[in-house]
Amino acid sequence: MSTAEILLLALVLDAALGEPDWLWSRLPHPAVLMGKAVSWLEVHLNTGDARRAKGVLAVTLLVCLGLFTGWLLSLFGPLVELLVAAILIAQRSLVEHLRAVADGLSQSLARGRQAVAMIVSRDTDNMTGPQVARSAIESGSENMSDGVVAPAFWFLIAGLPGLLAYKMINTGDSMIGYRTPRYEAFGWATARLDDLVNLIPARLTGVMIALVGGVLGDWPAIAKDAARHRSPNAGWPEAAMARALGLSLAGPRSYDGEMRDFAWVNAPGAKSITGPAILRCCDILWRAWGLGLALLVAFALIF
Template structure:
């Protein structure tokens, strides 16, 4: 069975089953185990002098562990590869989290705030309804790249070792890739490596979103807005989603009680949005997934 065929089956399995609560309530999720690895390295290495060099060592250890574990698991054959890859893809769970925010908002602002707090790191307690909806859509757009397209891309290139190495890097970035006193030096290498491995997938995600959203004609504006984003990659799917929905995303938001002024993405778009916009975002995410599957089938037939 080819790598493309294994990936195709894994994508379908993830779309059908997602993350069953009955399973992960009994077993530690791989993301938790990866997070434990990052925490172990950070606790032991993020001390004293030469933190940037130690962070580089930590990044190398994460990549090496991912490659080795992926290689070991691949020895058990295609069925194990399919299951492991499906577990590490996040299409269904991503959409379910977004739908939970839409459902919460339909019930009350407080429930919407509680639901969006599960998927974003910004302050949520003081959010308005439009801010809750906007945060959910931004998170869904970015995580379509990080949680679906990029893992699939690296599996296609490097099999299970490539996928595990990517997930290690991405998990590391989510935990230590911050520009603050504790992590700025130690997490620098992991953050830059995460930028590198997401360079192509983020732009591919934005392109597919633009195609399914009918906004390919707006690609120059998407590229312009993406360049304004604080991340070199996250702006691409976010800008494409904003154009597909006719909304303004990003803009001012609060972290740790401090309001930060970020530029608007698609500034002329609507700013007063609610739950239905989140549901439309979910539709575009599924359409993007379907386009990715179609491209994968074409790839498998050609190669």
């Protein structure tokens, strides 16, 4: 069985089953184990002097651990590769989290805030309804790249070792890749490496969203908006989604009690965003997933 065929089946399996509670309530999820590895390195290395150099060592160890674990698991054959890939690709759970925000908003603002707090790191306690919906759509767009397209891309390029190495880097970035006094030096290498490994997947995700959203003709404007985004990669899927939905995304938001004046993506778009817009975002994410599946079938047939 080829790598493309294994990936194809893994994508379908993830879409069908998602993250079964009966399993992960009994066993630690691989993402949790990766997080523990990052935490252990952070506690033992992020001290004293030369923290940037220690951060380079930390991310090197994470990549090596991912490569070795992926290689070891791949020795057990295609079935294990398929199952591990399905676990680490998160299309269904991504959409389920977004739908939970839309459902929460349909009940009350408080429930919407509670649901969106599960998927974003920004302050949610004082969010308005449109801010809750906008945050969910931004998270969904970005995580389509980080949680679906990029893992699939690196699995296709380098098999299970590539997928595990990518997830180690991405997990590390989500935990220590912040410009705070504690992490700015130590997490620098992890954040920069995460930018690098997401360079192609983020732009590919933007193209896929633009294509299924019927706004590929707006690509010059999408690229311009993406360049104004605070992230070198997240701006691409967000800018494409903003155009596809006719919305304005990004913009000012609060972290740790401090309001930050980030640029708007698709500034002329609507800012009064409601729950149904989240559901439209989910529809686009599934269509982009379907496009990816079709491309993968074509790839498998050709190669």
